[in-house]
Amino acid sequence: NSEKPYLISFPKIGAASLGFISIAEKENLPFVPKRIYWTYATPQEVERGNHSHKELEQLLIAVAGKISIKTESLSGEKEDFVLDSPNMGLYLPKRHWRTITYSENAVQLCIASMEYNEDDYIREYNDFK
Numbered sequence: 001n002s003e004k005p006y007l008i009s010f011p012k013i014g015a016a017s018l019g020f021i022s023i024a025e026k027e028n029l030p031f032v033p034k035r036i037y038w039t040y041a042t043p044q045e046v047e048r049g050n051h052s053h054k055e056l057e058q059l060l061i062a063v064a065g066k067i068s069i070k071t072e073s074l075s076g077e078k079e080d081f082v083l084d085s086p087n088m089g090l091y092l093p094k095r096h097w098r099t100i101t102y103s104e105n106a107v108q109l110c111i112a113s114m115e116y117n118e119d120d121y122i123r124e125y126n127d128f129k
């Protein structure tokens with residue numbers, strides 16, 4: 001699959017004096033969401049992810065803190081992304097290996113295209129390649 005990860009800038013409504021609201025809806029989402037989950041309190045030394053998906057597409061948002069994501073495509077293309085603005089999202093296509101680290105206060109929201117299914121995971125890097 002030739003789809004590549006890319007950053008999405010969501011609308012940011014408000015002002016520094018008022019606070020902000022950002023919106024993800026049909027017009028600016030790359031897929032129809034089926035599941036939403038969030039991760040938090042990840043120690044800084046912990047690397048999460050370390051897997052790929054057969055069919056799942058995901059959108060990651062750092063609603064708080066800073067998240068560093070390394071991706072690798074099936075063809076071996078590697079990219080580094082940093083999420084540190086709550087109005088930014090990273091689209092992750094299927095068949096991309098990812099490793100993710102978090103700042104101490106980071107909260108990662110994940111919007112997913114499918115319900116949870118362990119059979120969709122590829123957890124061995126050698127199986128991924």
Ligand code: TYD
Pocket residue numbers: 035037039048049050051116
């Ligand atoms: P996993 O996707 O491996 O987390 P990460 O990539 O952030 O390290 O999920 C961790 C555990 O949580 C694993 O045992 C499966 C479980 N889990 C669910 O039961 N449902 C879900 O929707 C998700 C995302 C995970």
